[in-house]
Amino acid sequence: MTRLVETAGVDGRRLFHRDFSLWYLARSISVAGTAASAVALPLLVYRTSASPTLTAAVVGLEALPYLLFGLFAGAAADRLRRRRMMIVADVCCAVLLATVPVAASLDGLASWHLLLVAFGVGCGFCWFDAAAWGAFVRIVGRAGVTRANSLIWSTEIVLEIAAPAAAGLLAAIADPTLVLAVDAVTYLVSAALLAQIRAGLDAGPTAAHRLRAEIAEGVRHLWRTPVLRTLTAAGFGLNVAAGGVLGLLVVHADQALGLSPEDRRLGLLYAAAAGGSLVAAVVLPRATRWAGQGTVSIGGLVLFVAALVGLAGTSVFTLAVAWWAVWAVARLTVNANGITVRQLLTPDALQGRVNTTGRMLAWGGTPFGALIGGVVADTHGARVAYLVLAVPVVLSLALVLASPVRGLRVTVG
Template sequence: MARRWWRRRVLPPGRRGRCADGSPRRRSGGGPAPRADRHRRSATRPAGLTQAVTQRTEAAGVEGRRLFHRDFSFWYVARSISVAGTAASAVALPLLVYRTSASPTLTAAVVGLEALPYLLFGLFAGAAADRLPRKRMMITADVCCALLLATVPVAALFDALPSWYLLIVAFGVGCAFCWFDAAAWGTFVRIVGKPALTRANSLIWSTEIVLEIAAPAAAGLLAAIADPTLVLAVDAATYLVSAALLAQIRTGLESGPTVARRLRAEIAEGVQHLWRTPVLRTLTAAGFGLNVAAGGVLGLLVVHADQALGLRPEDQRLGLLYAAAAVGSLIAAVLLPRASRWAGQGTVSIVGLVIFVAALIGLAGTSAFTLALAGWAIWAVARLTVNANGITVRQLLTPDALQGRVNTTGRMLAWGGTPFGALIGGLAGDTYGVRVAYLMLAVPVVLSLALVVASPVRGLRIAVD
């Protein structure tokens, strides 16, 4: 009489579905033996195997989830709403400063002051994100940004809005963003899981860039028709909505139990991981050079539109320049995953740096509005490609327990070039004009390109999924 499946002897994991000699068991029809009912087999699974599976599941965290689960949806919507408001403010704040001061240096200083907090507090924020509640850090930062931005339209109502106050607001928003971003790196990896990082990053960047296409154009139109302070009031509201959505996330966002250590030791651990990994070290240094140029270029966008293209700050077409840059970033976000798989992350960085230099030279030489639109789009393709590629590589090569420290340290050093670029660009714009300033800002990118070509990054290729 044939032996029934529920009476079979339970075999070790490596022997199930095999005969005594180790060969695969076959059915009489030639196919493989039917699998036993999973629920019944799990009940007879050896204790050691069950414990191993449990540990593996816990270690994987959320990595086994589909991308659009509940918590990622809250994260995705919160970030999208916040980005829309921030993209609008990126137009409104420089416009307000340029209107009140007519100074290229002060206008460029807006971008520099927003990035400066990363240099001052980045290491501490990264260490704090790996030991403090990450969700609470993000919500607190969102609320602080909302309160700061709300003071601008209130001050405008009382006709008390000098340029120096706008620079203070820019610095305060940068401080809040620094602490938010430190926590966000760790939570993002926890919510998405490393196997889905490239897909999730591409989706988030694509969505953000679509919003950055519409928001600056709408902000420029609203600022021309009404007042830039109204744009900042809307941005303040988006930060509050973002905080409310983040509060709904249920996934455990902490890195797990940690041994209490001195803050200096935790900071040193993140810095050491970044420094001892040659690929991360090189990409961080190259990112610094790239963002020196980006800080100056973005800081002088309003000045470039005025001096090179003949667009006054009240011109509604000014928002289209920001929108063109967002279109280029969207193209880069869509193509980046495919380009990384096809050519490798190293080649992607090299090509992006070359395109960045070419686009910047083109912007310095043109006076035509349509050519400037194309130049900004191409420049943005290169900028996002290099930055996003570096971020993804850093996420992939960093353990979860170090995500906050390593990513914040890397971003602090790479993005730390932004205030220097804003200062250099502003001073060069005041002294030599915006065209010469743009050509000067291409130099650090050329140096970054030489560094990447001479390093192990040149042949870098990481299998993502």
């Protein structure tokens, strides 16, 4: 890893050089397309099946590959050709998504097909993500990391506000399959941009026999640090709820708000959630300096439960929009705060392994939440499902309150 950083021959004072611009544009285009597909796929599944379980399964299947393959993809990105990994992942995602409008035009679209596409796109994201972030420092150089990260995450939040709203509108005016056709094109454009990068993106040779020992070392550090262990477990509980809640957005909109899958306002619910994430991203650094990371985690978990109760109890669209924004503030606050603490309490030599492991375990709750939420919604409705999904968050809150996280305040510098 040291050699990777040292050989990054980029002037950190000039962020928008050719290779970073290509990487940044490719990733931004792909993020916009993925955010649009996150609206279109559940809409299509709900239209074809009318099943809350299958609709929620879309989110679970998109997240499952990271749980299954995350560590292996990260290791592969340090051993294989990263540019080739990204391009192959993009092309595979484009082909998968293109099969949906083709099947629809032949009147052969089925729920199992859509779920297979969701899982396949999740696999593509997992391997693309590992290679992209593995190549990141090679492209921007050590001096450009902070500015590049700020630009990337800010762009992503803006795109996640605009793309779902546009996708919801396009799906209502035309058809959700058109959204997926456009998304397939974005993946091909991303692959074409990546193919033009000239910089070497690959790490130096790594001994294959060390892989298992290196992974185990990262897991041990995570487990033996009480604060990190607690925040990872709390993140798992939170993402159990998040997977179910997000997977049932279309179902909840239909059952509680009276919005059909063709209603143009569905995109506004997704946009409200992205807007809440933007608020949290702006407020979080100040909140942690003022109150400390422990208090921020507790406040975020409390806010998350309140938002779920609010969503379960309202039938008013404007209130639902507000509660979706609050929910997103809470979700990003807890997740981002946990990531920050993990980075601050992990030695440099273990950063990659510990953060990959922590992310995989915390995000690993998403598929389970999608399954639980879908099954409960099938039998008792989306409102009850949201209340049930609040339970793992309440348990996470109790765990945090009974741990050293409660008074945590990590100072930097």
